[in-house]
Amino acid sequence: MSKILKITGLEKTYSSGNKQLTVLHDISFDVEQGQTFSIVGPSGSGKTTLLGLCAGLDQPNSGTVELCGQNLNILNEDQRAQLRNKEVGFIFQNFQLLPTLTALENVSVPLELQGAKNATSKSKSLLEKVGLGDRMHHYPSQLSGGEQQRVALARAFANSPSILFADEPTGNLDDETGEKVIQLLLELNKENGTTLVIITHDLELANRTQHILKLKGGKIVTNQPTPSREASQRNK
Ligand SMILES: Nc1ncnc2c1ncn2[C@@H]1O[C@H](COP(=O)(O)OP(=O)(O)OP(=O)(O)O)[C@@H](O)[C@H]1O
Numbered sequence: 001m002s003k004i005l006k007i008t009g010l011e012k013t014y015s016s017g018n019k020q021l022t023v024l025h026d027i028s029f030d031v032e033q034g035q036t037f038s039i040v041g042p043s044g045s046g047k048t049t050l051l052g053l054c055a056g057l058d059q060p061n062s063g064t065v066e067l068c069g070q071n072l073n074i075l076n077e078d079q080r081a082q083l084r085n086k087e088v089g090f091i092f093q094n095f096q097l098l099p100t101l102t103a104l105e106n107v108s109v110p111l112e113l114q115g116a117k118n119a120t121s122k123s124k125s126l127l128e129k130v131g132l133g134d135r136m137h138h139y140p141s142q143l144s145g146g147e148q149q150r151v152a153l154a155r156a157f158a159n160s161p162s163i164l165f166a167d168e169p170t171g172n173l174d175d176e177t178g179e180k181v182i183q184l185l186l187e188l189n190k191e192n193g194t195t196l197v198i199i200t201h202d203l204e205l206a207n208r209t210q211h212i213l214k215l216k217g218g219k220i221v222t223n224q225p226t227p228s229r230e231a232s233q234r235n236k
């Protein structure tokens with residue numbers, strides 16, 4: 001298997017005023033192409049910071065991120081944005097849909113901006129896939145949280161990313177809706193071969209991915225294939 005994400009010796013320090021706070025220390029790990037991979041750890045352990053570095057949204061103080069074979073350190077901001085548009089999808093805990101666009105537009109507009117053909121028909125079929133065929137013309141405020149997260153899911157998959165980063169994708173949803181979103185995520189992952197990197201507090205969800213990385217105080221404490229046999233079978 002080839003490595004879609006290769007992290008070596010990452011360190012991240014925030015400075016506020018004259019204080020320096022190192023929130024990630026010497027982080028190294030790899031994610032294989034097509035893998036489902038969880039990042040877990042207590043609040044404040046550095047998970048979101050790490051995700052931002054992996055996706056090239058932010059830059060480390062030292063260390064390297066290789067995403068889809070490209071060393072992000074030697075790309076400029078525009079080049080990193082281009083790589084993200086082409087290869088990366090995101091799902092955030094608070095959905096981050098644009099309130100003035102309908103569900104359909106939230107999915108299709110980013111595609112159109114990238115010059116994609118058939119943006120509307122592709123978006124429609126993705127929304128149907130996540131069970132929102134009859135909600136396409138609703139605005140985010142007219143949708144439930146679970147429905148909004150499913151729009152975000154459709155949007156994340158619209159550019160057929162090779163890797164999808166999800167930060168607490170079920171954090172704001174009830175158990176049942178969260179379960180639906182997880183199933184969709186894993187299903188889309190299987191169908192498209194999309195690599196999935198999920199930050200979660202939910203150990204049950206983590207156990208359903210193939211690999212778990214645990215952070216504590218900005219350091220890796222566990223980096224191993226998921227012990228549960230169920231997970232490896234489910235993901236075969
Ligand atoms: N922009 C920033 N400036 C200064 N410190 C920051 C900044 N962003 C995050 N931090 C600090 O870095 C540490 C890690 O934050 P991060 O958001 O990565 O944690 P997390 O593991 O995602 O937590 P949670 O589970 O609560 O989302 C925290 O102590 C936080 O206060």
Ligand SMILES: [Mg+2]
Nearest residue numbers: 047048049167
């Ligand atoms: Mg976080």
